[in-house]
Amino acid sequence: MINNGKVIFNTKLNDTIYYLRIKVPISFKVQPGQFINIKVSDDYVPLLRRPFSVFNYEKGFIDILYKVIGDGTKKLSQKKKEDILDFIGPVGNSYVDFFSEDESKEKNIYLVAGGTGFASIHFFAKWLLNKKIKFKLFYGAKNKKEIFQRFCKNFDMVIATDDGSLGNKGMITSFIKGNRETIIFCCGPQSMLKTIQSIRAYKKFASFESYMGCANGVCLSCVIKIKNGKDFDYVRVCKEGTVFDLDDVIII
Ligand SMILES: Cc1cc2nc3c(=O)[nH]c(=O)nc-3n(C[C@H](O)[C@H](O)[C@H](O)COP(=O)(O)OP(=O)(O)OC[C@H]3O[C@@H](n4cnc5c(N)ncnc54)[C@H](O)[C@@H]3O)c2cc1C
Numbered sequence: 576m577i578n579n580g581k582v583i584f585n586t587k588l589n590d591t592i593y594y595l596r597i598k599v600p601i602s603f604k605v606q607p608g609q610f611i612n613i614k615v616s617d618d619y620v621p622l623l624r625r626p627f628s629v630f631n632y633e634k635g636f637i638d639i640l641y642k643v644i645g646d647g648t649k650k651l652s653q654k655k656k657e658d659i660l661d662f663i664g665p666v667g668n669s670y671v672d673f674f675s676e677d678e679s680k681e682k683n684i685y686l687v688a689g690g691t692g693f694a695s696i697h698f699f700a701k702w703l704l705n706k707k708i709k710f711k712l713f714y715g716a717k718n719k720k721e722i723f724q725r726f727c728k729n730f731d732m733v734i735a736t737d738d739g740s741l742g743n744k745g746m747i748t749s750f751i752k753g754n755r756e757t758i759i760f761c762c763g764p765q766s767m768l769k770t771i772q773s774i775r776a777y778k779k780f781a782s783f784e785s786y787m788g789c790a791n792g793v794c795l796s797c798v799i800k801i802k803n804g805k806d807f808d809y810v811r812v813c814k815e816g817t818v819f820d821l822d823d824v825i826i827i
């Protein structure tokens with residue numbers, strides 16, 4: 576569904592990361608793990624929309640947290656207050672589709688966020704907090720500039736940075752001790768998701784980011800491989816995902 580929303584702010588948080596708020600109709604509904612596909616430019620470059628997880632939704636406002644890495648995100652960073660943004664969404668499934676309140680009473684819920692994967696995990700953390708469901712957030716990034724503690728009020732958290740400038744030094748996955756009582760929800764670089772595959776847990780779910788064309792199930796540019804016995808199937812991250820049972824996914 577194509578939507579238009581007015582930019583409320585598009586604030587630079589550090590050298591490369593921006594925090595964007597868009598006003599949407601109060602009837603707009605979105606769940607944690609879903610994303611929107613934004614037309615970042617009024618001309619033909621870049622031609623394709625760019626996908627971003629919803630970082631937060633409250634009373635008719637969608638927030639996204641994004642890193643400038645190329646032309647599309649640079650153009651997005653130039654959007655100003657009052658500009659109108661054209662986007663498709665919400666797209667994809669949600670962490671909530673895999674969440675059981677009954678299981679959460681008996682198990683330990685761990686959320687794991689790596690880099691900008693924090694965006695979708697943050698929205699899910701707020702959802703859990705709202706429902707008074709206990710969880711622990713493991714949050715890793717390159718350095719302290721890329722950890723946004725200001726958005727983590729009341730989160731039980733473990734932080735790790737590659738350079739040790741905030742929290743523990745090293746990969747966030749080194750600080751997760753899983754067991755059969757643990758349910759993990761995660762989003763981040765594929766290398767992080769691959770490491771999490773080897774952590775013991777009752778269940779693990781991950782939101783995947785892949786290269787997207789249409790974000791509508793048609794172009795197949797976003798496919799990843801899912802185990803099917805000794806063989807595999809292709810699934811579309813934009814349509815069957817973005818959230819999958821992590822143990823089913825073949826990460827190369
Ligand atoms: C479902 C989904 C949710 C996302 N949510 C967020 C978010 O919340 N915050 C955020 O900062 N980013 C997010 N991303 C990534 C974001 O969409 C890309 O960073 C953006 O599209 C890059 O556009 P660009 O034109 O600036 O860069 P491009 O010029 O397209 O690419 C610049 C460089 O980044 C690489 N690159 C681009 N996209 C990807 C990708 N999907 N995976 C791996 N490498 C890539 C390219 O190969 C190239 O080297 C998400 C992606 C997906 C699929």
Ligand code: FES
Nearest residue numbers: 788790794795813
């Ligand atoms: S992006 Fe086109 S099918 Fe997923």
